[in-house]
Amino acid sequence: MSKNELRQLALDLRKQNKEFQVLHSQVAQQVADRFYGARQRFFGGLANKPKKKKPHQYLSLVYPQSGWRLSNLREVGQGKNKKKKARLYLSKIGFFTLIIHREFPESQVSQVCVKLYPSGRIHVIFLVEEAEPLGQSSKEPKNAVGVDLGIARLATLSDGCFLENPKPLERSLDRIRVLQRTLSRKKFLSNNWLKTKTRLAKEHEHLKDFRRDLFFKLGVLLSQEYDLLVLEDLNVQGLIQRGETKKRRLRLHDSSFSELRAVLEWQFRKREKLVLPVPAYNTSRECFLCGGINKGLTLEDRVFRCPFCGFTLDRDLNASLVLLKRAGWVPPAVPVELRPIPPLPSLGLKRRQGVALKQEAPPFKAG
């Protein structure tokens, strides 16, 4: 079936079925575009084979051109609580109030997508096409930072600052396990099953948000201070496959190096600053001072001791300095001691710790 035939079929089915008539006609037709998009991604080697979607997994509606209207744009609240709100009309569905958190030219919107997250959160995405403003500035970078990513310390900077790995997954794992078990005991698609599923999705979403929030804050901090970011060109997939223990693999997944790298790179590019990936081979075993390779270094060694020149430094700090050296930079001075990055505002660590403490208390049972 061609795309147009499939679109027509969707329209015909909509005409025959009363239930589908609550959908705007273009939204129903868009199913064909979706299928063809998935098919193209599959043949292009970008995605897996398209699967049949169950109704409870179909979570978004796309309005390609018409069928929606924005009105009543207004600002509410004062000071910190200032928000921009608007009213959105979706054909056949009704009116909704939106909180607008980004400016966009309303006349250039080419598509509106209403997305329901499994946790019940709803986002409305306005697709706007605009020229890519991001380029690299012509001015010479003045200061550079090497960033070594790791499990114990998420990021160690070549200036001696570090960010502890908050291990978001491990903090939520107990709750996720319990919820997952509860879910498996409910009757599939029953009300209680759906309720538990929402709670589980909320937990996962919190995890994802926490991680992303942390990465973005780190990115802002770094891109404001430095002109050049030097990262190791890690093969994260290979790293995970080589991971010896289940725990190590889990922690590697939890640290999301690829996402962290993508966020950092994006933040630097946004500010027209440079990002330089350097080969990751042997970065943690090379001596920053003399360049010798310390073959005896194991994963457990937290301190790097050079067998050739006697140079001694924290393992991660040495690695980040080696990165900087590989990029052709000489740090002004070797930092003597490590210091944590000043506590990032609203890291959200407190709330979780409070919950964890409560759970550790022994449960009381009467009698």
Ligand SMILES: [Zn+2]
């Ligand atoms: Zn050495």
